[in-house]
Amino acid sequence: xxxxxxxxxxxxxxxxxxxxxxxxxxxxxxxxxxxxxxxxxxxxxxxxxxxxxxxxxxxxxxxxxxxxxxxxxxxxxxxxxxxxxxxxxxxxxxxxxxxxxxxxxxxxxxxxxxxxxxxxxxxxxxxxxxxxxxxxxxxxxxxxxxxxxxxxxxxxxxxxxxxxxxxxxxxxxxxxxxxxxxxxxxxxxxxxxxxxxxxxxxxxxxxxxxxxxxxxxxxxxxxxxxxxxxxxxxxxxxxxxxxxxxxxxxxxxxxxxxxxxxxxxxxxxxxxxxxxxxxxxxxxxxxxxxxxxxxxxxxxxxxxxxxxxxxxxxxxxxxxxxxxxxxxxxxxxxxxxxxxxxxxxxxxxxxxxxxxxxxxxxxxxxxxxxxxxxxxxxxxxxxxxxxxxxxxxxxxxxxxxxxxxxxxxxxxxxxxxxxxxxxxxxxxxxxxxxxxxxxxxxxxxxxxxxxxxxxxxxxxxxxxxxxxxxxxxxxxxxxxxxxxxxxxxxxxxxxxxxx
Amino acid sequence: xxxxxxxxxxxxxxxxxxxxxxxxxxxxxxxxxxxxxxxxxxxxxxxxxxxxxxxxxxxxxxxxxxxxxxxxxxxxxxxxxxxxxxxxxxxxxxxxxxxxxxxxxxxxxxxxxxxxxxxxxxxxxxxxxxxxxxxxxxxxxxxxxxxxxxxxxxxxxxxxxxxxxxxxxxxxxxxxxxxxxxxxxxxxxxxxxxxxxxxxxxxxxxxxxxxxxxxxxxxxxxxxxxxxxxxxxxxxxxxxxxxxxxxxxxxxxxxxxxxxxxxxxxxxxxxxxxxxxxxxxxxxxxxxxxxxxxxxxxxxxxxxxxxxxxxxxxxxxxxxxxxxxxxxxxxxxxxxxxxxxxxxxxxxxxxxxxxxxxxxxxxxxxxxxxxxxxxxxxxxxxxxxxxxxxxxxxxxxxxxxxxxxxxxxxxxxxxxxxxxxxxxxxxxxxxxxxxxxxxxxxxxxxxxxxxxxxxxxxxxxxxxxxxxxxxxxxxxxxxxxxxxxxxxxxxxxxxxxxx
Numbered sequence: 002x003x004x005x006x007x008x009x010x011x012x013x014x015x016x017x018x019x020x021x022x023x024x025x026x027x028x029x030x031x032x033x034x035x036x037x038x039x040x041x042x043x044x045x046x047x048x049x050x051x052x053x054x055x056x057x058x059x060x061x062x063x064x065x066x067x068x069x070x071x072x073x074x075x076x077x078x079x080x081x082x083x084x085x086x087x088x089x090x091x092x093x094x095x096x097x098x099x100x101x102x103x104x105x106x107x108x109x110x111x112x113x114x115x116x117x118x119x120x121x122x123x124x125x126x127x128x129x130x131x132x133x134x135x136x137x138x139x140x141x142x143x144x145x146x147x148x149x150x151x152x153x154x155x156x157x158x159x160x161x162x163x164x165x166x167x168x169x170x171x172x173x174x175x176x177x178x179x180x181x182x183x184x185x186x187x188x189x190x191x192x193x194x195x196x197x198x199x200x201x202x203x204x205x206x207x208x209x210x211x212x213x214x215x216x217x218x219x220x221x222x223x224x225x226x227x228x229x230x231x232x233x234x235x236x237x238x239x240x241x242x243x244x245x246x247x248x249x250x251x252x253x254x255x256x257x258x259x260x261x262x263x264x265x266x267x268x269x270x271x272x273x274x275x276x277x278x279x280x281x282x283x284x285x286x287x288x289x290x291x292x293x294x295x296x297x298x299x300x301x302x303x304x305x306x307x308x309x310x311x312x313x314x315x316x317x318x319x320x321x322x323x324x325x326x327x328x329x330x331x332x333x334x335x336x337x338x339x340x341x342x343x344x345x346x347x348x349x350x351x352x353x354x355x356x357x358x359x360x361x362x363x364x365x366x367x368x369x370x371x372x373x374x375x376x377x378x379x380x381x382x383x384x385x386x387x388x389x390x391x392x393x394x395x396x397x398x399x400x401x402x403x404x405x406x407x408x409x410x411x412x413x414x415x416x417x418x419x420x421x422x423x424x425x426x427x428x429x430x431x432x433x434x435x436x437x438x439x440x441x442x443x444x445x446x447x448x449x450x451x452x453x454x455x456x457x458x459x460x461x462x463x464x465x466x467x468x469x470x471x472x473x474x475x476x477x478x479x480x481x482x483x484x485x486x487x488x489x490x491x492x493x494x495x496x497x498x499x500x
Numbered sequence: 501x502x503x504x505x506x507x508x509x510x511x512x513x514x515x516x517x518x519x520x521x522x523x524x525x526x527x528x529x530x531x532x533x534x535x536x537x538x539x540x541x542x543x544x545x546x547x548x549x550x551x552x553x554x555x556x557x558x559x560x561x562x563x564x565x566x567x568x569x570x571x572x573x574x575x576x577x578x579x580x581x582x583x584x585x586x587x588x589x590x591x592x593x594x595x596x597x598x599x600x601x602x603x604x605x606x607x608x609x610x611x612x613x614x615x616x617x618x619x620x621x622x623x624x625x626x627x628x629x630x631x632x633x634x635x636x637x638x639x640x641x642x643x644x645x646x647x648x649x650x651x652x653x654x655x656x657x658x659x660x661x662x663x664x665x666x667x668x669x670x671x672x673x674x675x676x677x678x679x680x681x682x683x684x685x686x687x688x689x690x691x692x693x694x695x696x697x698x699x700x701x702x703x704x705x706x707x708x709x710x711x712x713x714x715x716x717x718x719x720x721x722x723x724x725x726x727x728x729x730x731x732x733x734x735x736x737x738x739x740x741x742x743x744x745x746x747x748x749x750x751x752x753x754x755x756x757x758x759x760x761x762x763x764x765x766x767x768x769x770x771x772x773x774x775x776x777x778x779x780x781x782x783x784x785x786x787x788x789x790x791x792x793x794x795x796x797x798x799x800x801x802x803x804x805x806x807x808x809x810x811x812x813x814x815x816x817x818x819x820x821x822x823x824x825x826x827x828x829x830x831x832x833x834x835x836x837x838x839x840x841x842x843x844x845x846x847x848x849x850x851x852x853x854x855x856x857x858x859x860x861x862x863x864x865x866x867x868x869x870x871x872x873x874x875x876x877x878x879x880x881x882x883x884x885x886x887x888x889x890x891x892x893x894x895x896x897x898x899x900x901x902x903x904x905x906x907x908x909x910x911x912x913x914x915x916x917x918x919x920x921x922x923x924x925x926x927x928x929x930x931x932x933x934x935x936x937x938x939x940x941x942x943x944x945x946x947x948x949x950x951x952x953x954x955x956x957x958x959x960x961x962x963x964x965x966x967x968x969x970x971x972x973x974x975x976x977x978x979x980x981x982x983x984x985x986x987x988x989x990x991x992x993x994x995x996x997x998x999x
Contacts, residue, residue, distance in 0.1 A: 035533075037745075043739070241545065
């Protein structure tokens with residue numbers, strides 16, 4: 002095999018992997034959006050076959066030989082090729098440590114778990130989901146043991162979602178947040194509450210759909226390559242490459258802002274994914290590098306831009322056209338309402354200030370279950386206890402408690418901290434962006450192009466070419482620093498509540 | 501390999517094939533329903549990879565050895581296993597004759613053609629579709645040459661869609677229809693036309709969607725396993741097995757009957773597919789045996805039941821609830837309107853009497869293009885000429901002419917005659933069914949269970965276990981006989997027009 006042939010085979014291999022990702026991703030997406038409710042077992046059979054084929058492709062002798070050959074010729078490879086080989090070898094060496102039957106069984110388990118979780122949430126029935134969640138945690142512990150026997154299993158998964166992350170970093174980060182956020186929330190609670198009355202009113206689904214499409218257009222997504230659907234739990238996914246991106250949302254008939262900010266959030270993910278340089282398509286470098294950087298983009302658009310005075314002021318007249326009841330309110334009412342601080346039950350609808358406490362609760366619970374200090378059976382009770390302790394709210398049922406998120410049923414143990422990290426990264430990026438972009442001027446005019454251009458130039462185009470820490474260093478010259486984030490939140494509270 | 505192992509491997513092989521069918525079927529379905537418009541090329545890449553894998557699986561040495569071994573032990577196999585081995589070997593021997601690159605290129609061509617055809621139809625632009633259609637016809641000729649070098653290429657494809665069919669049978673069948681239908685249509689034209697005013701009125705999409713779901717329920721489809729979507733050209737497909745069936749439709753804002761009869765037609769396909777015995781799932785015997793028998797079921801429900809006095813009488817009060825403008829009309833008005841005979845442009849909306857002339861035109865054109873007697877370039881003109889000659893209508897544009905159907909862009913050359921054959925089979929089945937089922941009584945009560953039970957017992961449960969001709973013999977004791985069909989149409993005209 003010559004080096005040129007090997008380089009070509011490297012691209013063919015990744016194209017095949019992308020095809021399997023496309024097929025399996027679409028089957029899951031279909032299950033969460035369009036498929037009839039009784040078809041999960043049928044999807045499970047197909048996913049089992051495809052994941053077995055994918056496993057064989059990834060860990061097959063030919064693949065390993067190819068990658069080891071290319072790795073031995075590292076100095077002859079481009080920067081991109083080097084990173085492809087590194088990421089592929091890393092993944093393969095992990096996969097090789099997981100027996101194929103167990104890998105396939107896990108895919109089937111996740112397929113079943115999604116279905117069971119959806120029903121459990123609908124029926125407020127944690128007991129039906131418990132045995133599957135127990136298996137998911139157990140499998141995550143077992144797989145971590147296979148892949149990194151010397152590492153703590155939860156540290157292993159934290160690092161998987163965010164290269165470089167471990168419990169120590171998380172503990173330090175969350176401690177810093179807690180120290181300044183808890184007193185801040187207390188001070189806010191002592192002030193008169195702002196009204197969110199303008200968020201509640203008749204919002205017909207077709208008008209909300211029109212708003213979703215409007216937001217896609219304003220934010221600069223290309224409808225030829227980005228689709229919209231509805232689902233129980235909103236998510237964003239690429240199918241095959243960043244040339245086919247899907248955003249989903251969930252409409253509430255009496256509160257348009259719920260879907261609106263969810264759409265802006267998911268659109269942030271979609272902008273990052275579709276912003277990959279086109280020559281990264283059909284390679285492992287296509288799309289975002291880590292969950293932390295991904296969430297830094299989604300929460301950047303959702304909160305730092307979406308809840309800003311400039312953007313809400315720009316959008317409000319259009320909202321009044323779509324939802325006529327808003328004509329009795331002002332843009333300032335709307336700005337205050339979407340920045341109201343109020344401890345609550347649902348993470349995805351939490352305000353910016355209390356949001357990280359929701360994440361912390363999940364982090365703490367995951368950490369303890371993974372360490373064997375807490376049983377899955379006791380999760381609902383502990384969930385309720387911590388919501389009372391940290392947020393002072395009573396969780397009336399598991400539907401609004403432990404069953405609210407899709408992450409655990411999807412097998413994503415160790416993902417949650419990325420939401421908090423991403424929120425902090427985003428503020429650091431915004432500070433840097435302001436040095437060269439008139440962000441507020443752009444938002445007030447509904448002109449996202451200069452903002453997107455900056456993100457594309459500094460972050461999106463690279464896909465997974467650089468590690469999260471490398472991107473931070475390249476863009477900011479520093480790593481994670483919660484100070485900027487905390488100052489941002491304190492300023493927001495000062496503006497809204499005068500504290 | 502022991503016989504028991506081989507039998508087990510036979511099931512595993514078919515399960516794998518079903519998984520690839522599921523993935524590729526879903527990717528196509530997604531393209532026709534949900535996917536963003538600019539993503540055809542992305543799907544094409546994935547389909548190319550998957551069809552290559554599917555090809556390798558089907559024609560690989562292991563597969564061929566397995567099937568030949570089982571074939572050599574035929575007497576030890578069950579009837580079902582014998583038929584599986586026969587059908588798989590037949591398909592493989594054909595596939596082996598087609599070079600893999602050409603097979604893969606054809607899948608890519610079809611994926612592109614669907615996209616180009618959709619745009620061509622939208623923009624009334626045959627020229628943009630012409631080069632692709634030329635390639636599709638050329639590939640069908642070439643593949644027929646590989647698979648059956650001694651056979652006429654069009655005969656080859658007719659036989660593929662309906663085991664046993666050739667041009668001679670088609671010519672004879674269509675001649676019989678022509679002899680009695682042309683004078684019948686003339687006689688009808690001399691009578692005063694019945695009004696179809698009741699079909700035209702405001703029909704909001706959400707009300708039409710409610711009607712679709714109502715029809716699914718009335719016809720006895722299980723919503724846990726049968727899904728609904730909208731698309732340009734309605735179709736029905738199974739994904740992976742008959743446990744996941746998808747029906748699509750297309751709504752016209754001012755005519756609910758267009759989608760209504762299309763839905764009843766597609767539901768007929770879905771009943772046939774989902775009526776396969778459950779132990780046929782994940783094998784090649786799952787689902788219908790041929791296009792002719794499939795259309796006999798779809799057109800059975802659409803016309804013989806759907807346009808009957810008994811069923812229209814049952815449904816009309818419900819239609820009045822859904823579409824209040826109907827309150828000024830009677831059930832008899834509706835019955836006459838949906839049985840109005842009127843030469844027209846669009847096959848899928850043609851009445852029962854003129855319908856077969858639409859099919860004949862496509863048959864004649866395909867036959868001539870396949871024989872090299874007509875160029876693809878001249879298709880739109882010939883289409884217009886034949887519509888004038890046979891139906892006496894002017895085709896104003898290609899959108900309502902040669903671009904109306906999805907069959908050619910989907911590569912289905914030789915499929916159309918099945919619609920006419922199926923219509924005739926259906927009447928033969930109905931005559932037989934009436935010997936033991938009070939069909940009109942059931943329809944008047946909206947009770948499809950006895951009808952479905954009869955079809956399940958005699959036709960559906962067998963999937964592809966028996967050839968079309970075998971099913972006819974088993975159920976009827978005779979083969980195709982256009983007389984029953986022609987008498988049925990003549991009686992209908994007598995009732996509606998008194999001719």
